[in-house]
Amino acid sequence: MKQSWGPLWILLAAFLWGTTGTAQTFAPETAHPIAIGAARLAVGGVSLLVIVLLLGKWDLKNWPVKETLVAAISMAIFQPLFFSSVTITGVAIGTVITIGSAPILSGVLEWFFLKKSPSNIWRVSTGLSIIGCLLLFLNKGSVHVDPYGILMALGAGLAFAFYALVSRKLITHHSSLSVVAVVFSLSAIFLSPFLFIYDMSWISEFSGAVVTLHLGIVTTGIAYLLFAKGLATVPSSTAVTLSLGEPLTAAIFGVFILKEQLDLTSWIGISLLLVGIGLLIGLPRKKGQLGH
Known part of the structure; x- marks a missing residue:
């Protein structure tokens, strides 16, 4: 795989992650965010496992x-911490702290x-990027600065940074798939108790099933398969x-699908x-490296 494709795989992964919020707006109102996260990992883990078995890999x-346990636990921890922080502090501050802290923590790790x-x-x-993210989310939702919510958001950012760091080591010896x-199969097992704690009847509805899939x-x-492919040639700090x-x-997606309005600050x-x-995509390539 050419090194120049690494950041593009990661950006494509980020593009797919970016559809998560929009997709969740179509889920039934009875669907708890943490239950959605648990179902998400369960479906993702099983589908990947089936593909691996079918391909004989x-x-x-x-x-x-x-390393596998650390990566799986990191991803399992990320889901409830992130969704809980958003619930406590609001979408804006929870998201900004989580995804804003992750690159910094990744560099530290x-x-x-x-x-x-x-x-x-x-x-x-x-x-x-972090300043841009902060300005973008000033336009989003209500802000409630709760110390527990902030700690959960920082924990989610650290969990994602650990996942990226350990996963990069794993894919140097085994295929990304x-x-x-x-x-993710292990992560789904770790989060499976949430499937019994929360009401999962919403998943039988058409919208619930489509959103979950x-x-x-x-x-x-x-x-995450694309993200792993990108990690093969991109440092974890750069990838995050x-x-x-x-x-x-x-x-x-919010502007064109949900008809949200962004102010000048958000566009900046x-x-x-x-x-x-x-x-990160353009300048480092001239030196034949990315991030270091």
């Missing part, structure tokens, strides 16, 4: 158990565990910054996000 020989210091381009790109299938297959199975294309996509935020992501 199931190979657990010399499989790194510790790379420095701490891999002894790699992110480049100046990464610092500038991440800074612009098998790694994502194993990790979309979230599970498209925004989980396909999206590129994933900030998710709120950019969500905002665009979109512009900064585009510039930040563009720096």
Whole structure:
């Protein structure tokens, strides 16, 4: 796989993640956000596992158990922490803190565990992208600064950063498809208790079934497979910054599908996000590297 395709795979994954919020608006009102997250992982994990078995790529020989458990637990923790933070603090502040902290925490983890210091381009790109994200979400929903909600959002950002860091190590020895299938199948098992705690009757409704399939297959199975493919050639800190294309996509879908109105501040935020992501895609390529 050509190195130049790495960031494009990640941006495509971010595009698919960006449809999550819009898709959830079509779910039945009785669907609890955490229940949606648990169902999402269950469908995504099972679908990936079936594909791996059908393609005959199931190979657990010399499989790194510790790294797999860390990745699976990180993704399982991310779901309830993120949805809970959004419930407590509101969509705006919960989302900004989660996806804004993830690139910074990812850079710190790379420095701490891999002894790699992110480049100046990464610092500038991440800074612009986070500011752009903040400006974009100033237009969204109510803001309630609750310390527990903020801690949950930071925890979600850290969980995603850990997932990206460990997954990159996993895919250096195993195929992206098998790694994502194993990790998300385990994550689904870890979150399965939520399927019994919350009312899941909504999933039998047509809209509930369609939303669950979309979230599970498209925004989980396909999206995280693309993200894993990108991680094969892109540092985890850079990959997490590129994933900030998710709120950019969500905002665009909100305007054209949900008929939301964005003010000037939000459009400035979109512009900064585009510039930040563009720096990571364009400038590093001239040096034959990404993020370092």
